[in-house]
Structures are given as C-alpha cells and as structure tokens.
Amino acid sequence: MHPDADADSNVILRGILEGTSAGVGILDPRMRYVYVNPALARINGVPAEAHLGRTIAEVLPGIDGREDVLRAVLADGLPREVTSSGHTQAPSGLERRYWHGAYHRLVAEGVVVGIVGIVLEVTASRQQQRDLEQARERLTLLDAAATRIGTTLEMDATCGELADFLVPLLADVASVEVLPVTQGEGGGRPAPGSLRMRRTALSSVPRLRERVQVFGVPGEYVDYQAGSAIPRCLETGKPLMQNLLSDEELVRAAPNTERVAAYRAAGIHSALVVPLAARGQPIGTVTLVRSGDSPGFTAEDVVVAQDLARRAAISLDNARRFTREHDIALGLQSALLAEPSSPHPNLEVASRYLPAGSSALVGGDWFDAVQLPGGRTLLAMGDVMGHGVEAAVDMSHYRAMLRVVAADDEPPHRILERLDALIAATESGRPATCMLVLLDPPRGFAWYSSAGHLPPAVLGPGGSADLIRVPTGPPLGTGFGGYTLARGHCGPGSVLLLYTDGLVERRGEDIDVSLARLAALRLTPEGSLEELLDQVLERLVEEAVEDDVAVLVARVVTS
Template structure:
C-alpha cells in the first residue's frame, strides 16, 4: 500500500482524462437509451459531433447501424453485463464496406436504482476483414484440394473438360462450358486473330437444373461453335487475359457473344453475368472456359475470378496432358495396327479369322500380334504372341519378332524347334524385350494340331459337339531368355472343331486368379457352326465387358470341308 497521504488516482478529473483520451468509444445512455455522453473516440467513429448525440437514440442518429437495443434493455433490467457485435454503417466516411464493432454494456446505478448504461465500443472491422480473408483463403485451398481429386482423373480430353465444367456448377457458376481447339488443328495454327471468326469444339457443358434444357440450344458437347470476329472469346485467347462481364447491356452482350442472335436466348434464360477465361498450358492455348450466372445468383466478383483462374490453371495442365496423350496414343495405335497388318493367308484348306482390340484409352498400346505362315503339304503355322510391356517400343519389337518368325517359320521345322531358334535370336539382340508366343502347326489333311508354347496361355478347342477344351501344352520360358526347353504336343483336329488362340487380355481380370479366368473360358458353350467372324464376336461379348483392361488379340481357325461346294 502507498503512504496514507498519497493522492487518489481515481479522481473525477483523472477519470475524465482517461475516458476522453482512450481509443475506445465510450457512451453513457439514460434509461430510455438516449445519449447522455460520448467521448471523442466514439464521436469520430460515428462521424457525428459529441454534442449532437445528446438526447438522441442510436436508431435516430445512426439508422444504418444494427446495435441490438434489446440486449441493452436486458442489461438495464437485470444488471448483468453483456457483449454485442454491432455492424453496419455510421456517418463516418468508410466507403461501402460494412463495418464491425465489439461492445460491452454495464448498468449504472445510484443508491441501487438503475439510471442508465455505459457502453465501451471497439471497432474490429480490420480484424474481421482479415478473418474473412483467411476464411476465404482456406475455402479456396479446400476447393482446389477437392479439384485435384475430381478434375483430370483420366487421360480423356473430353472427360477432363466435363469434370471441370461439372465441378464449377453450381458452386461457382450456374452455367459452364469448355471449348477447345479442334484436335486436328496443329499447335502452330492456334494463333488467334481478333479480327477473324474463330471455330472451336465444345468439349463439355454443365448447368443447374433450371437452365439445362435451354442450355442445349447453345450447342451440345461435341458440336462446333463459331465465334464472331471481335467477340470476347477470340479476344481472351488472343490476349491471354480473362474477362468479367457483369450486367452488360444488350449492345455489349451482342458484341461479346459468339453471335448477336444469342442475346435473346441469354435474356430468356435470365443470364446476367459472365466470365471468360483462357485455358493454356506450357505456353500453348488449349481453349476457353466460360461461366455464367443468372436469376438471383450474384454477379461475379474478383474473388470468384481468382478462384476460377486457379481452377482453370490446374485443369489446363490436365487437359494438355490428355491432349498430348490422346495424340501420342493415336500415333502409337496407328503404328501398331500398321505393323500388325493382316496375317498371311494360310493354306486354302484352313479358314482363319482374327481380332485385335486395343486396351482402354487409359493404357498404352501393347505388343500383341498374330500371323499365319504357309507350309508345304497343305499345312500352316499359326502364330500368336505378346511382347512384354506397352507403348511404341513394344509395338516396334512386336514387328521385329514377327518378321524373325516369318523367316524361321518358313523352314519346315516343327513348332518347338522354331521357338528354340527364335528364342536364341531374340536373346542375342541388345535391349530385346521378352515375349510370349504360341505356335500351332495346323494339318487339316491329317486332322492334326501340333502345339508348342513359350510362356503363353494354353490354346483351346471349341468342339463341334459342344464344349470348350483347354489343351495342356508345356509352357516353356518366354522368348528372349535364351534358355530354350520347348516341347511339342500333337492332338487330333476333328472336322468342325475350332482352334482358339488368344493373348491374356481376353481372359485376365484384375484381382482374379488366372486359373479362374481360364475356367471361365473353358465353361463357354459357343455355336461353332457359325462363321468364325460371328464366333469371335460372341466370344468377345462374353469375355470382354466394357473397355479392355489390356490389349486383346485372338485368332480362330477351322479346317474346311474339301467336299463342300
């Protein structure tokens, strides 16, 4: 304790200095909630001189401020101090932005009788704004994190575009479309000129339910959209800058739209605001993302544009990957088909049909192949193989091995000797890939089939009398190991029985044991009296459902009746 004669720090003058000098706003209200006193800080907050407060209520003085007067009345009634968070606008110049305060109210008494309340007010607009910005940043990051798992899930260009459009609706826009350059248009030809019309392909469109029917009139996915010269899409692609169009006039909309005839449809749909963003990756333009809002949805903000740009940037990388993959996959697939070509003609006494199905577009092409090699005495060597791995390299190796086999197979050697020679030749080649192979020497004159296989799945016989039989042939190691050790098995080939040779893509499925896959093949009952083409169609319908998980090559052979007309 201080000395007895120390001055009292809480004198009326000291308290007045404290109240008048603090940065907090302080007000004293009477029992009718009329101002009795305000300090300079609160006068500045309210934008009203202190003297002009006296005798007036907050509602009279500041009608655009929500102060929760019922809370203050409860403080008067029960004496319990309470806090409020008023917001709104005072007469102090602060732009259009809403302001926020934190207030505490205490009851004032004289001889136990309530005479009013005192309120202490601090403006918290800045911290509230920082909190809102932080929340917006968190929401944006959460949105982008979600987008990572929902956009670009495949290497299909149109699927990626659809995922982008559907992700934006309805969270960011009421309507979203994605237009891309035609796939046949080379990168060098994608230089957009604002003074010329532009033709793009609509890859995707998404809309809220109330707009879906009308949106179809704007162009379905897969259709081409022609943009008039000087419209917003060519401008955005030429400049690389996004554009916001909020509440445009009919004249402005007619200039910005793909063509002026669309204005009436836009108005009928109730669309009032739009955003056009370029889609580009690695310096190359890919297309545009267009978003629109209508009805009671608010106009687009700069924050909306920032979010959309982030999403468009991420999606553009996925779109470019899909575009590059689609182009490279198409080249590889065409190369493989060209290398595979059609098998040689077998002996006239043998009917042969074949099929090749590439894997789904999410996988690279493989090295599956088949062939027939004519032998003397009415015989033919039937071949099916599979180079390990995928891609152009596997397809090229497949072509090399096929050429080797045609040379070795032309010699009148039994199938297991052909495999031994081919194995040694591949093993000597640098960087050669292993390959599986099944050889069958078909002899329709003697009614015999002689089998030898190198790491390949067993052949099957579809019997004319019904049922499917898997032929047990010693597997031997894949070609290219240099180990050799192949054996031959000869079985009867009754008239009408169909020989079936295939690669693993026909029967194998993920998470399934190969024995179960082969059992499913053996359980088939197919009408072998049909043409071989029809037979293969039925076989593929039974065993390949949806996009193939791996490339499928299959060949069927049947001895022709020499007495048939």
C-alpha cells in the same frame, strides 16, 4: 477525501479517457450521448460535441448499434459485450466494418444515470477469420473436385465431370470448350476472324435443361465471332466476368448474334469465362452462366472458378496427352496388324484386334501367319508386356524377328529358343509371351510350343472349344529357354483359335475359371471365320475392355 484529491482523480481519469485508443461514450437513460472521448469521435467520423443529446441511430444511421442490448443493460444492470457492424461517418474503403463493445450501467446514489460503452474496432480480425473460413471452404471444394474430376483419361469425360461439378455449385449452366488439335478439325475452315472451338461438355440445372438444348450439344464445333467472350478470354489468359448484360453487351459476348434471343428466353443475365491452361499452353475455356433469380458473379466466385479450372486443366492436359499417345500407338498397332502374312491356300485365317478402353494404353498384342515349305504354315500369337508406343514398337520388332527365324524352317520350340536369346540380348527388350503353332495340313499334324502363353483351343464339329494343354515355358526375353514341343492333329475342317489374355481374363478371377468360360462356349464353326470371330467376341468380351484383345482363327480347308 480532500477536494484536491478529487480534482487530481478527475484529471487522471480524463487523461486516460482522452488518451486511450478505445472509443468511450456515455449515454443517459434516454439513450442520448452525454460524453464521447476523442477516440470514439474519430471512429464515428463525427465531432464529439455533435454527438451530445443525440441517439446512436441519429448520429450513425449506417450502424447496427444493437440498442436492444444497451436497453437490457439499463434494465437489469448486467454488463454485456456485443459486436456491431456497418459504416460510420469516417471514410473507409472496406465493404463492412466491425466493432466490439463492452457496456456497463452507471448508478449514482442508487439512481440509474446512464450507461458507459467501451468500443474497439475488430474489422481486421474479423476479416482474417473470414479469409481463413473462405480458405478452408476452398480447400474442401478442391478436395471434392479432386475426387470427382479426372477420374478417367478420356478428355470428353473429364470435361463432363468439370461441368457437372460446377452446376449448381457456381452456375446454372456450365459448358467446356477446347481448342481443336488440328486446324481443319470440325470440317472446313472457320469464317475469317472467328475462332473454332469444340464443345466437350454442357451441364445445367433441371429447370433450364430443355432451353439450353438450343445452344447445341457436346461434341459439336462452334465458331466464335471476333471479340466475343471466349476469344477475348483466351487472348488475355484471364477470367472475363460480365454481370447483368445488356442486349448490346450480350450480342458482343455471344458466339454469334443468333444466340441472343435464346439466351434472353432462358433468363440468362450474367456470365463468367475462365481459361483452361496447363504447362503454359491454352487448352480451352469453361463458361459459367447464371439466370433468373440467381445473383451476379462476385470476385470470390472468380477465385473459386480459377482454382477449379487450374485443377481441372491438369487432368485435361493429362487426358489430351494420353489421347495423343493412345492414337499414335493404336495407329501403329493397327497398321502392323492390318493383316497377317498370307498362309498356304490349304488354310483360311481371320483375325481381330480390339484396343483397351480408357483404363490403359494400347498394348503389344500381335499375331502372324508365316508360309513355310511343304504346305506348312506357322501361326503366332504374342503379347508384349506393357502398354503404349514403346510396347507397340517392341511388338513390331519381335514380329520381324519371328519371320527371320522362321525362315530357317525349325520346329516351334527351337524358334522360341532363338527368339528368347535374341530378345534377352536386347538391352531395352520387354518380356513377351508367345504361342507358336506349326500346321501341316497335307500330313494332318500340328505342333505346339508356348512361351508363357495361354493354351489354344480347337473347335470341334459340335462347336465345343477343347483347350490344348501345351507345356508352358518362360516368357521370351528372360534368357532361360527350356521350351518343349507338343503334337496334335489338324484334319480337314479343323478350326484353331489363338488369343491373348484380354479375351478371357477378368480382374480378380482365377485364370482356370476364365479358361473354363472359354471351354464352355458352344460355337458354330461351319460358317465364315468372320462370323465365328463375331460369336467369340460377343460372348467373351465385356463392354468395357480392360486389356487389349487379339484373336486369330485358322481353318484347314478340305482339299
């Protein structure tokens, strides 16, 4: 080739090497720089001439240069690609930087003269990949939280699920505190300037369980000193992260100074307090604590804790709203069913009402006993369809209607006909089942009529429960009518049991099986009616009540 062509080629090659944005460096067989292009000099933050004659480790001590890979390329001549990381001498605000390099052996006239490396920075793509991985991990975590937090509508249970989920995932100890609903909650008033919170949950890793007991127990009220961590978190509405707390900082962060010694004994050194808020209103806080060899909290921990707190706060707010409505409905229901109306002196009456558990709101179960002329008494047991305050209000309306209609002294099936028409004419009236029993002790007769209700039972002298088969008409409020009358006897000592379906029904069980369980009972009807109710409820009501239970017993008194 002509010498001028070689010169032109060298000019072109140098132009390419000096103009490219890729870093290019040549090392001799002793792994010392013999050439560095301007791009690599900028990447490394070191002038090109300052590289010459020095190794990668000497020029860039903060880089994992993977010299083992480079020596392998020199040894076998196989090109290799490798990613190195760390920090060069160039200024950077990044936590860590990454470079991808391709390396080839250089041979001249059969002799190995060195190695050439072409390097590109890939920090941005690595960061994007890391962000995607973190996002996927966070979504997986939130999916798991959705199945484990908020499984009930009980606020304390939901707080417990949140604390248990956080340990040991993010903390060695986790506690949840909520703001009191009323100012006087917890007894008395908090000290001036302090903030009263109710601790609803406390969870810890096994090695700390005995030690954290000195901090208190779920259900207690804690007054937090002004300026401590939890009040500050609520004031700002932002997470508060405190790592490697000094004794002075721990005194300020703790609810009171007496707790500091216990914190130190447990090895606690870092805390993260995250607010719980929903629909723009604060609910409380969740506190995460680390101790012993556990590391301090990171910015990523804060993000994850906030995500979990937001998810949990929605469940907590729903539970709080449920609890408030449940308490209102239960108060209304209890006030209306405190006692049935007074029957005639020749009849004893006792009743019980058990609200449903956490799976449903208070319903519309009701009962009554209405005096009628001639020593007769009308007993009623009803169940308004639905739950909540609306069902309880409708229950009170139907009970009032019954008393008005019963005053006209009509037989039970006629009373049901009129109630059905009245409720059907009410635009917002809910359907309801109802059992009416007209007892006439002076004459020894009883008349029954049913609007879709379960049959009553008569308790015999031996304690057996005999179900009375009453023809069943449609529920009240349908407007169909068609109720019939059945007659029975009610001699001295006779005991009648009326109830709503919550007493006997079980999920997934045929109603005939449920009624057979009632009929199989062997009770002691000779004692007090309150004792009799205890027997019935103890034997038929499961620990977790799935539906409201209303029971009424009446006994004819011997004249």
